[in-house]
Amino acid sequence: xxxxxHKYNIKLxxxxxxxxxxxxxxxxxxxxxxxxxxxSSSITTNNNFIYVLYSGNSVMDLxxxxxxxxxxxxxxxILVFDWDGIPIKQLNVDHEIRCIRFDNKDQxxxxxxxxxxxxxxxxxxxxx
Numbered sequence: 001x002x003x004x005x006h007k008y009n010i011k012l013x014x015x016x017x018x019x020x021x022x023x024x025x026x027x028x029x030x031x032x033x034x035x036x037x038x039x040s041s042s043i044t045t046n047n048n049f050i051y052v053l054y055s056g057n058s059v060m061d062l063x064x065x066x067x068x069x070x071x072x073x074x075x076x077x078i079l080v081f082d083w084d085g086i087p088i089k090q091l092n093v094d095h096e097i098r099c100i101r102f103d104n105k106d107q108x109x110x111x112x113x114x115x116x117x118x119x120x121x122x123x124x125x126x127x128x
Contacts, residue, residue, distance in 0.1 A: 041075065042099040044109070049088060051109060052079045053100045074098050074114075078125065093125055100125070 042053040054077045074096035080088045097111035098120070109125040 042097075044100050044102045046102045046104060046107070048082070050081045050083065050085075051091075051100055051102060052081065053077075053097060053111075054079045078109075091125060091127070095123075097123070097125070 041055055044051050053075050055075045056077070076093045076096060078091040078093065078097075078100060080091060082088055091109075093111065095113060097113055099112040101110050101112070102108070103110060109127055111123045111125050112120055113123055115121045
């Protein structure tokens with residue numbers, strides 16, 4: 001969760017990752033499957049669409065990125081669905097996005113990214 005009063009003053013105040021586990025069972029019990037997929041890290045909506053920031057990383061990808069202290073929930077892919085859950089399109093961004101938000105006032109989709117100075121900043125995401 002981010003808090004911001006102005007687009008140049010963004011602070012991460014809370015973060016939690018939820019996903020139902022995909023497990024495999026064996027002689028020693030149940031463990032997370034290495035190929036289980038981590039899906040979405042951020043969702044936002046407007047009156048017409050649901051926008052999902054989609055990772056698609058496997059559990060092993062997440063573990064490796066965490067070991068390297070890389071952000072495993074950032075993504076360049078946004079899936080767009082209508083309110084019936086039907087896929088409409090995919091938006092591809094040329095850089096990693098941490099969180100998305102649709103601003104109903106100006107009818108624009110924004111992303112929050114971590115810039116080269118390790119500060120959070122807004123970027124506008126084209127809807128086409």
